[in-house]
Amino acid sequence: MRAELPTVEEWLEQWLPTRRAIRTNTRRSYESHITSPPALGTIRLDRLRVAHIADMFDTIAERNERNERNERNERNERIAEARASDNPTVRASVKGMRVVSAASMQRIRATLRKAFNDAIRQYQPVITANPAAFVELPSGARPKALVWTPERVLRWQATGEIPSKVMVWTPQQTGQFLDHATGDRLYPLYHLITFRGLRRGEACGARWSELDLDAGTLAVPATTAAGLGHQPGETQDRRQRRHHRPRHRYSHGPQGPPALPGRRTPRRR
Numbered sequence: 001m002r003a004e005l006p007t008v009e010e011w012l013e014q015w016l017p018t019r020r021a022i023r024t025n026t027r028r029s030y031e032s033h034i035t036s037p038p039a040l041g042t043i044r045l046d047r048l049r050v051a052h053i054a055d056m057f058d059t060i061a062e063r064n065e066r067n068e069r070n071e072r073n074e075r076n077e078r079i080a081e082a083r084a085s086d087n088p089t090v091r092a093s094v095k096g097m098r099v100v101s102a103a104s105m106q107r108i109r110a111t112l113r114k115a116f117n118d119a120i121r122q123y124q125p126v127i128t129a130n131p132a133a134f135v136e137l138p139s140g141a142r143p144k145a146l147v148w149t150p151e152r153v154l155r156w157q158a159t160g161e162i163p164s165k166v167m168v169w170t171p172q173q174t175g176q177f178l179d180h181a182t183g184d185r186l187y188p189l190y191h192l193i194t195f196r197g198l199r200r201g202e203a204c205g206a207r208w209s210e211l212d213l214d215a216g217t218l219a220v221p222a223t224t225a226a227g228l229g230h231q232p233g234e235t236q237d238r239r240q241r242r243h244h245r246p247r248h249r250y251s252h253g254p255q256g257p258p259a260l261p262g263r264r265t266p267r268r269r
């Protein structure tokens with residue numbers, strides 16, 4: 001007699017530990033995703049249908065709409081306040097917490113699709129189709145990045161409205177930030193990120209042992225994930241990146257860094 005198949009919740013709890021080859025940050029994302037669909041938890045795998053998953057995402061979308069209408073949404077406000085706190089314990093309490101955006105729903109579906117594909121392989125011929133593969137969701141495309149032009153700055157100052165979720169500083173604004181941060185102990189890190197384009201995790205994961213001031217190079221073989229510490233291994237783009245720094249400790253080419261308005265140019269040494 002065939003043993004009864006597990007429920008969605010039981011299967012996801014069994015499935016995650018089998019994903020041994022994934023990076024730590026990916027594992028944390030999977031953990032977050034498989035706790036997002038509680039409405040599916042009690043449904044047996046072979047009885048799961050596209051409509052069940054679609055209903056779950058509809059519920060998430062409705063909740064997001066309520067949150068958008070309620071600008072004082074308690075959860076989002078608590079996350080924002082905690083992230084801005086000077087207390088590291090308070091900031092740590094919301095690490096990994098995210099508002100469930102369209103892009104987040106796409107990632108949740110991708111995790112479920114992978115988990116259910118593995119279930120198909122294990123429980124064929126009882127399970128033959130993956131319901132997560134047929135659910136339609138908003139595209140989840142990243143918002144278009146806009147530059148903080150003088151006109152947009154004036155409008156933001158007048159109305160408080162930010163033109164896009166992704167706003168890019170001009171060279172002048174970047175120079176103002178670096179001037180303001182000159183006395184900060186992390187100033188060299190900000191300078192490096194600005195002119196060499198390191199990702200945040202790569203910059204925080206950089207080690208002194210990988211820095212060669214005489215040769216003017218920095219090797220970046222690892223990243224640091226929020227709340228997870230140093231993550232050895234491949235960087236996000238799956239190759240070791242090496243940043244060359246010719247002739248100057250903080251230089252950006254043979255002629256030194258570009259002169260930004262309001263920005264001091266470091267002296268050569």
